[in-house]
Amino acid sequence: MKRGLSLQAALAAYRPDAELAPLPEQIDPDRLLSFFHPDHLRDSVTTLTVGPNAGAHCQRELAGLLQAEAVIDEVDLAGAPVTDTDVLVIGGGGAGCAAALAAAEHGARVLLATKLRLGDSNTVMAEGGIQAAIEPGDSAQKHMQDTLRAGHHAGDPALVAAMVGDGPEVIRWLIRQGMQFDQTASGDLHTRRAGGTSAPRIVHCRDYTGLEMMRVLREAVAQHRGIEVWDQHPAVELLSNERGQKCVGAVLSSLADRRLCIVRTRSVILATGGLGRLHLNGFPTSNHLGATGDGLVLAYRMGARLCELDSFQYHPTGLVNPPYLSGKLVTEGIRAAGALLLNAQGQRFVDELQPRDIVCAAIIRECREGRGIHPDTGGVGVWLDTPRLERGQPGLLERQFPKLLARTRVAGIDPRNEPILVYPTLHYQNGGAVIDVDGATTVPGLYAAGEVAGGIHGRNRIMGNALLEIIGFGRRAGIAAALSGHDRGPKKITLEHVNRARRALALAGLPLDRRAPQLLPPYTAAGKNS
Amino acid sequence: MTDSTAPGGQAVELVINGIAVRAEPHMTIVEAAWAGGVPRVTGVGCLEGVCGSCRILLRRGQDVSVALACETFAEPGIEALFLPPPAAARHQYELTDFTDGWDIQARFQEIFPEAVRCRHCHGCVRSCPKGIVVEEGIALAAAGRFREAGEAFLECVMCELCDSACPEQIAPAHVGLFCRRITAFFHLRPPNLIHRLEELRQEPFSSSGDKESA
Numbered sequence: 250m251k252r253g254l255s256l257q258a259a260l261a262a263y264r265p266d267a268e269l270a271p272l273p274e275q276i277d278p279d280r281l282l283s284f285f286h287p288d289h290l291r292d293s294v295t296t297l298t299v300g301p302n303a304g305a306h307c308q309r310e311l312a313g314l315l316q317a318e319a320v321i322d323e324v325d326l327a328g329a330p331v332t333d334t335d336v337l338v339i340g341g342g343g344a345g346c347a348a349a350l351a352a353a354e355h356g357a358r359v360l361l362a363t364k365l366r367l368g369d370s371n372t373v374m375a376e377g378g379i380q381a382a383i384e385p386g387d388s389a390q391k392h393m394q395d396t397l398r399a400g401h402h403a404g405d406p407a408l409v410a411a412m413v414g415d416g417p418e419v420i421r422w423l424i425r426q427g428m429q430f431d432q433t434a435s436g437d438l439h440t441r442r443a444g445g446t447s448a449p450r451i452v453h454c455r456d457y458t459g460l461e462m463m464r465v466l467r468e469a470v471a472q473h474r475g476i477e478v479w480d481q482h483p484a485v486e487l488l489s490n491e492r493g494q495k496c497v498g499a500v501l502s503s504l505a506d507r508r509l510c511i512v513r514t515r516s517v518i519l520a521t522g523g524l525g526r527l528h529l530n531g532f533p534t535s536n537h538l539g540a541t542g543d544g545l546v547l548a549y550r551m552g553a554r555l556c557e558l559d560s561f562q563y564h565p566t567g568l569v570n571p572p573y574l575s576g577k578l579v580t581e582g583i584r585a586a587g588a589l590l591l592n593a594q595g596q597r598f599v600d601e602l603q604p605r606d607i608v609c610a611a612i613i614r615e616c617r618e619g620r621g622i623h624p625d626t627g628g629v630g631v632w633l634d635t636p637r638l639e640r641g642q643p644g645l646l647e648r649q650f651p652k653l654l655a656r657t658r659v660a661g662i663d664p665r666n667e668p669i670l671v672y673p674t675l676h677y678q679n680g681g682a683v684i685d686v687d688g689a690t691t692v693p694g695l696y697a698a699g700e701v702a703g704g705i706h707g708r709n710r711i712m713g714n715a716l717l718e719i720i721g722f723g724r725r726a727g728i729a730a731a732l733s734g735h736d737r738g739p740k741k742i743t744l745e746h747v748n749r750a751r752r753a754l755a756l757a758g759l760p761l762d763r764r765a766p767q768l769l770p771p772y773t774a775a776g777k778n779s
Numbered sequence: 780m781t782d783s784t785a786p787g788g789q790a791v792e793l794v795i796n797g798i799a800v801r802a803e804p805h806m807t808i809v810e811a812a813w814a815g816g817v818p819r820v821t822g823v824g825c826l827e828g829v830c831g832s833c834r835i836l837l838r839r840g841q842d843v844s845v846a847l848a849c850e851t852f853a854e855p856g857i858e859a860l861f862l863p864p865p866a867a868a869r870h871q872y873e874l875t876d877f878t879d880g881w882d883i884q885a886r887f888q889e890i891f892p893e894a895v896r897c898r899h900c901h902g903c904v905r906s907c908p909k910g911i912v913v914e915e916g917i918a919l920a921a922a923g924r925f926r927e928a929g930e931a932f933l934e935c936v937m938c939e940l941c942d943s944a945c946p947e948q949i950a951p952a953h954v955g956l957f958c959r960r961i962t963a964f965f966h967l968r969p970p971n972l973i974h975r976l977e978e979l980r981q982e983p984f985s986s987s988g989d990k991e992s993a
């Protein structure tokens with residue numbers, strides 16, 4: 250990487266009213282991506298050798314976890330207490346809560362087990378908002394086209410159609426749970442336009458959309474008479490029938506004392522979210538502490554097919570400074586509102602509302618080619634020009650982005666006067682478990698919803714579609730799981746799928762000393778001794 | 780992750796959950812706990828102050844306060860104690876129980892009977908890490924001004940540190956959330972959304988038509 254300007258020099262040279270040259274001519278997006286997007290880094294991708302996706306491309310670090318041994322064995326299960334329930338939901342973010350509520354509304358007894366506290370999730374951090382085609386000039390059809398196009402046409406049209414068709418109903422359902430959204434003076438829902446979309450379609454609650462959604466859903470779940478919640482009980486393995494072909498429950502481990510317990514159930518819904526805390530390719534992340542890709546590991550060992558395992562979303566605007574917030578997000582809403590990106594020379598270099606992968610690759614290019622800004626504390630970035638935005642629309646930051654101001658205030662930065670240094674951060678897992686429109690995976694009895702599921706966003710996601718997906722498909726999976734047929738008689742619960750996976754690893758000559766799921770990153774004290 | 784040492788920074792000694800820890804300056808209490816190997820610190824979530832999980836009690840000399848560990852920095856000599864998660868809620872309600880907005884004040888009094896007993900001790904306000912005017916919010920709720928009360932709690936992260944401080948066990952965060960929820964439940968009726976829902980009711984979306992695609 251060529252050295253650009255120091256932070257001090259760049260700040261001294263910065264003027265919010267400086268004249269900007271017109272945007273330089275843009276190179277072909279495919280070339281830009283293949284040279285600069287982290288998915289295309291050399292050595293970042295490998296080929297899976299065992300399991301349902303054998304032969305497919307997969308990000309290298311993730312492949313290591315998918316092709317690892319289970320953390321438990323049959324002997325560990327002796328004496329573990331057994332709990333019976335109709336539907337087990339694994340994961341307490343937005344998708345898990347929506348699934349639990351929908352299953353309970355359809356008469357199922359629901360147990361929701363989550364790794365940390367209910368609501369400690371990627372959902373609670375979402376800022377920008379949620380997509381729904383509700384404006385007069387907009388339509389579900391346009392929403393569908395935008396989603397497929399931004400995903401480079403790798404998404405499954407049937408899933409995308411289901412999601413965009415659910416949009417308006419999802420917003421109504423959220424309002425009925427008690428979620429607030431910003432309104433215009435005449436009472437309409439206020440909408441913003443996201444990067445890579447053809448119409449304003451993002452509805453939001455200031456820049457606290459995820460917080461508002463999560464606290465409302467958490468309260469609704471906690472208060473629901475048909476749902477039991479177990480905090481601090483991560484799933485460490487699934488359970489299968491004698492032939493290892495149907496999912497019939499899961500093994501949970503208490504974070505407090507690591508004691509195992511068995512949950513026996515008709516259907517399991519995986520809603521474990523993403524994997525930012527695996528820090529793929531050494532990137533910082535915007536994700537919460539529990540985002541370690543556990544759901545992918547559990548589903549894969551059980552025999553569920555996954556998709557797009559070599560495609561991740563790096564969000565263009567992660568904070569660089571201060572170090573303890575490195576990788577944390579500045580919402581795209583701020584670019585949607587008009588904020589520009591400037592390099593060390595104070596010039597624009599990309600259309601800020603292009604899809605995220607393009608903007609990301611462009612930022613990485615600027616930094617690699619010596620047009621980045623380097624703070625003393627390490628790292629590199631480009632400017633997000635918030636002072637210019639504030640000049641153009643005085644009071645906007647305070648009115649619409651209070652979370653950004655609150656966070657930077659703690660760090661002693663005022664984005665109204667000082668531009669923000671940003672660099673791409675590992676943000677979202679584009680792929681995941683293959684599902685159908687009911688959220689069913691390729692393994693009977695196993696459903697997946699939310700970020701752990703794949704097939705909707707193709708190889709790139711537009712802002713606001715994740716929150717829509719988690720509620721839309723969370724509800725679909727919850728309903729399907731609740732209504733799925735009862736099995737007669739006592740069910741045998743086994744670890745047959747674990748044995749099968751171990752045989753496959755041994756046969757392929759892969760090492761058996763690596764274990765997954767990881768549950769917590771190794772730099773946490775709890776993650777160290779696990 | 781925590782190579783956040785400012786060049787030449789002096790190590791900071793502090794105590795976390797009774798364990799002596801050496802941390803780099805600029806580390807948050809969470810990072811210091813990790814670096815120091817303090818076991819069983821699992822009350823951590825988003826690391827950016829919005830999930831409200833990393834509740835700590837802080838002692839600086841004589842001064843005792845509460846805070847969120849991901850937003851509090853290591854200082855020489857301080858003692859931090861990670862608090863257990865908040866206790867289960869004492870109130871019970873489901874929004875679908877409410878059919879008539881006219882009796883909502885009466886229902887509120889039934890569900891949160893403590894709310895009118897605020898003694899204005901400011902305990903909640905002093906303990907709130909988000910600077911929320913908790914006490915004012917409770918007064919607005921008790922007066923039935925639910926929309927304004929809810930607005931006061933916009934930035935509430937549900938850490939419930941205010942609840943731990945409240946001698947009347949008012950559960951202010953849950954009162955605030957109740958106010959926000961019923962405001963949406965009864966009053967949020969956006970014409971643009973309702974219009975689209977009605978269109979979809981008359982003609983459900985099917986992607987097979989592909990009418991508009993060019």
Ligand SMILES: Cc1cc2nc3c(=O)[nH]c(=O)nc-3n(C[C@H](O)[C@H](O)[C@H](O)COP(=O)(O)OP(=O)(O)OC[C@H]3O[C@@H](n4cnc5c(N)ncnc54)[C@H](O)[C@@H]3O)c2cc1C
Nearest residue numbers: 340342344364370371372377378484522539699700713716
């Ligand atoms: C900072 C940030 C901002 C974002 N902004 C937006 C936005 O504006 N709009 C948008 O649409 N999307 C946004 N996203 C993406 C979106 O928030 C997420 O994709 C979405 O919320 C994921 O929801 P989920 O329920 O699938 O997963 P999560 O909300 O992450 O929940 C997963 C849950 O599963 C638990 N879990 C994990 N492993 C286990 C296990 N082994 N056992 C039990 N439980 C487990 C976790 O602890 C967590 O509670 C943002 C994401 C981030 C990180």
Ligand code: SF4
Nearest residue numbers: 907935938939941952
């Ligand atoms: S109002 Fe209470 S629960 Fe909400 S942030 Fe403040 S102290 Fe935490």
Ligand code: SF4
Nearest residue numbers: 897898900901903945
């Ligand atoms: S702590 Fe409780 S009693 Fe004291 S001011 Fe706050 S709400 Fe009122």
